[in-house]
Amino acid sequence: MGRGGRRSTSFRPGQSGNPSGLPKTLRVIEDRAEAKRIIADVKAAAREFTADALQKLHAIMMDESAPHAAQLGAAREILDRGWGKPTQTIESDVGPTLADLVLQSYRGRTALPAPAEALTLESSTKEENS
Numbered sequence: 001m002g003r004g005g006r007r008s009t010s011f012r013p014g015q016s017g018n019p020s021g022l023p024k025t026l027r028v029i030e031d032r033a034e035a036k037r038i039i040a041d042v043k044a045a046a047r048e049f050t051a052d053a054l055q056k057l058h059a060i061m062m063d064e065s066a067p068h069a070a071q072l073g074a075a076r077e078i079l080d081r082g083w084g085k086p087t088q089t090i091e092s093d094v095g096p097t098l099a100d101l102v103l104q105s106y107r108g109r110t111a112l113p114a115p116a117e118a119l120t121l122e123s124s125t126k127e128e129n130s
Contacts, residue, residue, distance in 0.1 A: 054078065 060066050061074040096104070 054081070 057074040057078050061071050061078065063071070
C-alpha cells in the first residue's frame with residue numbers, strides 16, 4: 001500500500017498496541033531488577049577468587065625481580081582491600097556561600113552594612129568611645 005494509507009502494522013481504532021504484554025514501566029522495573037541480580041551474581045563469583053587474588057598480589061609484591069611499579073601496585077591494592085581507599089578532599093569555589101546569599105538578600109531589604117563596612121563602623125565607634 002502507498003504512503004499515507006493504512007498499513008498492516010497500523011493499530012485499528014480501539015485495539016491495544018500491547019494486548020498481552022506488561023506496561024512499559026513494569027518492564028523497565030523488571031529490567032533493572034534483572035540487572036541488579038546479574039551484578040550480584042558477578043560480585044559473588046568474583047569474591048570466590050579473593051584468596052587467590054590476594055596470594056597473587058602478595059607474590060608480586062614480594063618478588064624482587066618484578067618491576068617496582070608492579071610491586072607498588074600490588075602493595076597498594078592489598079592495602080586498599082584491607083583498609084579501604086584513603087579519602088580525598090575536594091576543594092571548589094563554585095560561587096557565593098549561603099551566608100553571602102543571606103547577606104545579599106538582607107542588604108536589599110534593610111540598611112545592613114556590608115561586612116567590610118561593618119568592621120569599619122565598629123572600629124571607628126570604639127575609637128570614638130575611647
